[in-house]
Amino acid sequence: MSKVSEDLNEWRRTCYSTDVTPDLESKEITVFGRVMTRREQGGITFLILQDMKGIVQVTIHRDKSPKEVVEDIKNLELHSVIGIKGSVKSMPKAPHGAEINPSKIKILSQPKTKLPFDPHGRIEQSIDKRLDLRVIDLLRPRSQAIFKIRNVVLEVMRQFFHDEDFLEINTPKIISSATEGGAALFPLLYYDKEAFLAQSPQLYKEQLSSIFEKVFEIAPIFRAEPFRTLRHLSEAISVDVEQAYVTYVDVMELLERMIQHIVISLNEKCKDELSILNVKLDPPQLPLKQVTYDEVLKALEKTDVKIEWGDDLSTASLKEISKQFPQYYFIIDWPTTSKAFYIKPKTANQELCESFDLMCGPIELVSGGTRISNREDLAKRIAEKGLEPKNFDYHLKIFDYGMPPHAGFGLGLDRLIMMLTNIENIREVVLFPRDPQRLTP
Ligand code: ATP
Numbered sequence: 001m002s003k004v005s006e007d008l009n010e011w012r013r014t015c016y017s018t019d020v021t022p023d024l025e026s027k028e029i030t031v032f033g034r035v036m037t038r039r040e041q042g043g044i045t046f047l048i049l050q051d052m053k054g055i056v057q058v059t060i061h062r063d064k065s066p067k068e069v070v071e072d073i074k075n076l077e078l079h080s081v082i083g084i085k086g087s088v089k090s091m092p093k094a095p096h097g098a099e100i101n102p103s104k105i106k107i108l109s110q111p112k113t114k115l116p117f118d119p120h121g122r123i124e125q126s127i128d129k130r131l132d133l134r135v136i137d138l139l140r141p142r143s144q145a146i147f148k149i150r151n152v153v154l155e156v157m158r159q160f161f162h163d164e165d166f167l168e169i170n171t172p173k174i175i176s177s178a179t180e181g182g183a184a185l186f187p188l189l190y191y192d193k194e195a196f197l198a199q200s201p202q203l204y205k206e207q208l209s210s211i212f213e214k215v216f217e218i219a220p221i222f223r224a225e226p227f228r229t230l231r232h233l234s235e236a237i238s239v240d241v242e243q244a245y246v247t248y249v250d251v252m253e254l255l256e257r258m259i260q261h262i263v264i265s266l267n268e269k270c271k272d273e274l275s276i277l278n279v280k281l282d283p284p285q286l287p288l289k290q291v292t293y294d295e296v297l298k299a300l301e302k303t304d305v306k307i308e309w310g311d312d313l314s315t316a317s318l319k320e321i322s323k324q325f326p327q328y329y330f331i332i333d334w335p336t337t338s339k340a341f342y343i344k345p346k347t348a349n350q351e352l353c354e355s356f357d358l359m360c361g362p363i364e365l366v367s368g369g370t371r372i373s374n375r376e377d378l379a380k381r382i383a384e385k386g387l388e389p390k391n392f393d394y395h396l397k398i399f400d401y402g403m404p405p406h407a408g409f410g411l412g413l414d415r416l417i418m419m420l421t422n423i424e425n426i427r428e429v430v431l432f433p434r435d436p437q438r439l440t441p
């Protein structure tokens, strides 16, 4: 064991690994990071240090480097967390064309046990094993690439909404009653009462759109999904949008522009990350293809999968029809019975409603629609759906004070990231996923 000192004292970083280039030749610098590899060659030790930006080579010569440094690295364990003070030297073979010749090493933390898997190893570990030790898994370039892409998606999405004059809102996640029905809710004890974790901000965002007109929220939704699938989590992040004085046609147009903007931005800002993941992203051509629910059922007639008119589309049916459509497509004009109570039936044909799902292959990314803005119609739909009208008093009464026509959608952020990174399991794109069998870490 080498000597460890957790105190930083006067030690502060002067540059990142990726700043160590021939431009800094002979400059004295301080870097911090984790020792990822160690190689000995004829009296020379090469360390590769990884920090938040990338990697840098540190080279120690048994004969030329300060005695103290040579001594310090003798028993230096892999994955130790260290600081290095030293000078930069051009070295064409090293990452970024330069290395550090250290004058001082500070060992801040030495691992007490060996890692259960090598984050840079060639052998792909099972996702469960990696999630059990997620933070170590995040040393893997692939995992890092996913979360850097996720970060950029959030950044450009927020910017997109702000540029369109949307106001970012935060609505409560502890609620007194179900938004869309009693199923799939997590109950909890709220002082001496029963409460629930919110399955969606639907009613709050609708109410707020009557004042702010254009609102969005990026926040968790909680759903006690009974099944374990590759696209469902118990806690997911939803991007919720609601806008007054528009219909579903307008918010579909907003949504497709946003998706296109995200793809274009990722190609600009995340070249390295996309290449690590081996992903090529083509910006979708607008407008995106639209098919009606009835057309989907017609297309299914030629297959073995059968759907009764009025039912939701099953996983098997979506797999079938995705073979016939481009990557992104809208399914529009669903039967009123298949959608939530707040979706507006079409005036000319009440059996159909002003609704859409945005699909990416067989996976649903977004659901949206025009909302009912008439109090009596809304109360009627609540009763028709078998929900308890009393539970919605606080919501319905807002409609008594005047409610503009409005429309909106909810987009599953985690599902969008799956699609953009071409990853099959939603757990890969969430830092600490929650599902029926996973509540830790
Ligand atoms: P699905 O039919 O795929 O279960 P849904 O129709 O129940 O989804 P919505 O209530 O329409 O979901 O929610 C809007 C969006 O939120 C969905 O299109 C999806 O992208 C995302 N979403 C919903 N539930 C989950 C979940 N359990 N895990 C991850 N994302 C989800």
Ligand code: MG
Binding pocket: 357, 364, 366, 367
């Ligand atoms: Mg849906």
